Amino acid sequence: MFHSLGRYILLLRLSFRKPEKFSVYWSEIMREMVSVGIGSLGIVAIISLFIGAVATIQTAFQLISDFIPKTVVGGITRDSTILEFSPTITALVLAGRVGSAMASQIGTMRVTEQIDALEIMGVNAPGYLISPKIIAGVTMIPLLVIISVCLGLTGGYIACAASQDVSTNDYLRGLTDGFNPVIATVCCVKAISFGFVITSICSYQGFYVNGGSLEVGQSATRGVVWSCIMILFCDLIISRLLL
Incomplete structure (x- = not known):
């Protein structure tokens, strides 16, 4: 375990060495941003x-009574969506979509000796392959989480308009009453941390794969599993420290 952790830290150090040619890295970063952000927008929107x-x-079902103001439903939906549902569920979904693709891509390059060819040509392979993915992850995943929050609250509005258990005016009033800015800070910290976890762990699993196509698939699976575990662990630690 400590050997794997040491290799993981070393890989991160190599990934953020000074690039040989910045324009090449910049084009890779842009390509990864499109892949992570635009490519994941549809599934994130539907889920949110x-x-x-x-x-x-569910909140309306549990809390509506004559003694509880109906605006509470909007406040609880807002806080739970911003604090937990949008950042965590979005990250878990992206671990499966984005993380597995990254691990498979880098793992395929490893088993077909493309990474060895890059190193022979003097290219910093971790920097060229991994740093654009990490930068794209910590940039685009927070943006996807912000979109998820907006769409999640919109979904709540639609549910109120359709069910009439809570009026849309009460729901909107609940969204604005008693808002604590710290929950937005916690959401952003979680999103950035989750983006780093997904991209770095899955890239590590792909970079050190040995064997053939079967091992590439296994490395992608391990990357997704470990990413999900670390997302939940980071979720717990960040919530404990910041709330």
Whole structure:
């Protein structure tokens, strides 16, 4: 375990060495940003709308009574969406979509000796292959989380308009009442941390794969599993430290 941790830290150090040619790295960063951000927008939008709607319906079912103001539903939906649902569920979904693709791509390059060819030509392979992915992850995943929050709250509004258990005016009033800016800070910290975890762990699993196509698939699976575990662990630590 300590050997794997040492290799992981060494790989990160090599990934952020000074690039040989910045323009080449910049084009890779842009390509990875499009892949991570635009490529994941559809699945994130669908999941966020439904999660926001379900969270609102369930909160209304549990809390509506004559003694509880109906605006509470909007406040609880807002806080739970910003603090937990959007950053964590979005990250878990992206670990499966983005993380597995990164591990498979780098693993395929390893088993076909393309990484060895880069190193022979004097290219810093970790920097060329991994740093653009990490930069794209910590940049685009927070943006996807922000979109997820907006769509989740929109899904809650749609659920209120459709069910009439809570009026849309009460829901909107609940979204603005008693807002604590610290929950937005926690959401951003989680999103950035999750982006780093997904891209770095999956890239590590792909970079050190040995064997053939079977091992590439296994490395992608390990990358997703370890990413999900570390996402939940980071979620716990960040919530404990910042809340």
